[in-house]
Amino acid sequence: MTSSMVLAIRFSALLNALPGNIAQGLIWGIMAIGVYMTFRILDFADLTVDGSLATGGCVCVMLIRAGLSPVLAVLAAFLVGMLCGGITGFLHTGLGIPGILASILTQIGLYSINLNILGQSNQPVAASKYKLLASLAYVNTTNTAVKVIFFAGLALAVFLLILLTYWFFGTEIGHAIRATGSNEQMAKAQGINTNAIKVLTLMISNAFVAMSGALIAQFQGAADVNMARGSIVIGLAAVIIGEVIFGKFCAKRKAAFAFTLGAVVIGAIIYFIVYAIVIWLKLPSEDMKLFSAIIVAIFLAIPHLKEKYGRKGAKANG
Amino acid sequence: MAEQNDTVLELKKVTKVFNQGTINEKTALDGLSLTLHKGDFVTIIGGNGAGKSTMLNAIAGVWDVTSGQIVINGADVTRLPEYKRAVYLGRVFQDPMNGTAATMSIDENLALAARRGKRKKLTWGVTAKERERYRQMLKELDLGLEDRLSTKVGLLSGGQRQAITLLMAAMNDPDLLLLDEHTAALDPKTAAKVLALSEKIIGENGLTAMMVTHNMRDAIAHGNRLIMMNAGRIVYDVSGEEKKNLKVQDLLDKFEEVSGGTFANDRMLLG
Numbered sequence: 345m346t347s348s349m350v351l352a353i354r355f356s357a358l359l360n361a362l363p364g365n366i367a368q369g370l371i372w373g374i375m376a377i378g379v380y381m382t383f384r385i386l387d388f389a390d391l392t393v394d395g396s397l398a399t400g401g402c403v404c405v406m407l408i409r410a411g412l413s414p415v416l417a418v419l420a421a422f423l424v425g426m427l428c429g430g431i432t433g434f435l436h437t438g439l440g441i442p443g444i445l446a447s448i449l450t451q452i453g454l455y456s457i458n459l460n461i462l463g464q465s466n467q468p469v470a471a472s473k474y475k476l477l478a479s480l481a482y483v484n485t486t487n488t489a490v491k492v493i494f495f496a497g498l499a500l501a502v503f504l505l506i507l508l509t510y511w512f513f514g515t516e517i518g519h520a521i522r523a524t525g526s527n528e529q530m531a532k533a534q535g536i537n538t539n540a541i542k543v544l545t546l547m548i549s550n551a552f553v554a555m556s557g558a559l560i561a562q563f564q565g566a567a568d569v570n571m572a573r574g575s576i577v578i579g580l581a582a583v584i585i586g587e588v589i590f591g592k593f594c595a596k597r598k599a600a601f602a603f604t605l606g607a608v609v610i611g612a613i614i615y616f617i618v619y620a621i622v623i624w625l626k627l628p629s630e631d632m633k634l635f636s637a638i639i640v641a642i643f644l645a646i647p648h649l650k651e652k653y654g655r656k657g658a659k660a661n662g
Numbered sequence: 663m664a665e666q667n668d669t670v671l672e673l674k675k676v677t678k679v680f681n682q683g684t685i686n687e688k689t690a691l692d693g694l695s696l697t698l699h700k701g702d703f704v705t706i707i708g709g710n711g712a713g714k715s716t717m718l719n720a721i722a723g724v725w726d727v728t729s730g731q732i733v734i735n736g737a738d739v740t741r742l743p744e745y746k747r748a749v750y751l752g753r754v755f756q757d758p759m760n761g762t763a764a765t766m767s768i769d770e771n772l773a774l775a776a777r778r779g780k781r782k783k784l785t786w787g788v789t790a791k792e793r794e795r796y797r798q799m800l801k802e803l804d805l806g807l808e809d810r811l812s813t814k815v816g817l818l819s820g821g822q823r824q825a826i827t828l829l830m831a832a833m834n835d836p837d838l839l840l841l842d843e844h845t846a847a848l849d850p851k852t853a854a855k856v857l858a859l860s861e862k863i864i865g866e867n868g869l870t871a872m873m874v875t876h877n878m879r880d881a882i883a884h885g886n887r888l889i890m891m892n893a894g895r896i897v898y899d900v901s902g903e904e905k906k907n908l909k910v911q912d913l914l915d916k917f918e919e920v921s922g923g924t925f926a927n928d929r930m931l932l933g
Binding site: 512530533536 | 763770780787
């Protein structure tokens, strides 16, 4: 074989892997929207997600294995996610524990709870046995109809979630959340119960995250207690990639917020495409987390560094 | 109530001690009593640490007072959290950044104020009909903001933000307007504009207002009543004709008498 043939074969291997990564990106995009709600809108660094994403997956898989329909199992994961966020919210607003610490406490506690839900460190859920909503099998199948229905359905679901989120943050309650995140003193002066708003936002955010976890577990065919480890970094990476690439494009639009949410989902897809390339280049995939952490750190630092050293463009990130 | 019906605010022996029981203990309000009637516009002066802002914060419910009672329009609000008292109050702060949400647009900020103290629902946060009303309100401000309804407030100048905060504070005719040195962070020209706007809004809506200021001239020129505070107490309280005829020198003399008096005594002791 000539070297160009080898390259062609290797490149087709990347192309074959891409649909799976795009599907993964779409599913993680739901999680990234949840992270956007707390991190960008409420201005709350919520690490609960590193627990609640797995809780969503664990609850969903165990319910499906118990015979519940996958749709209801995802719904159950959504509700359990709300509970997880509610716990962090209570620890923070009710007991006065600093936000990040409150979320870490929930996250650590959830690890044991997830282990108890599964009964062991992981539990499989096979697409051949259950009518799953998402599965890598739907991507790799030779049945084109299944493939198309899966991707179209997933894209539509994500699109509807973006619309729902866009609508919600345009309502009075949504405005109260944005005001609380922007200026808590002002929010209180305008009669907003900022503590209740924080709890509510954490609940909705973690519901999205847990729902995403439920789909991730179905997609990979198992729930694992470690499936959420480092997920906050993936969520943040998606948010930041989306903002950096599409920020200016979104800002000019009429429904800028809806475009931003779309950009965040695309950010998640890009993240998993990069991941596919890393694997394809046979780079050590264990280093992906370090790579992600560095990327997130750099982009989070940019606004600060601009303000400190930049003369022009300091306002660009407004 | 034994009081007249037009009583808007009653502070009854309100005391606030910060850091109680520690080495940093400080009595910021010391058995303060004050009654305001409908339409009163009170200016408040006093040195640093006299308790001016603390008094406004006590009324707004930023924290619980140590003792005493606060009554607004007949309702005892002493134990009410800050966000629940908001329905009675309009507030403008010293820092222009504090009164508005920077990441929200002008119309969204105004809409938040229009819903102050109302239960938040899943209906639109700002409607097209409201936007038209806000456009009119901004037009009257004459700051060229009427065509910038969807501009993020964070992009506006301090004076513009303070003017919008004033509009917001006056929305829904609050029982009491609290102005906490709201012109102190502005340049003199803008400060004069914002002050004139405050006067106009208070007058047009017949609001009851309290205005803390460092500027004695402003304190004399505005309002129908003037209060001087020192060490968490009201040491001087004039209204009507007597206030109108005040001169800055009178206030300086009075100021010396209350704060300098103790100073003189200290000197005598030490001497």
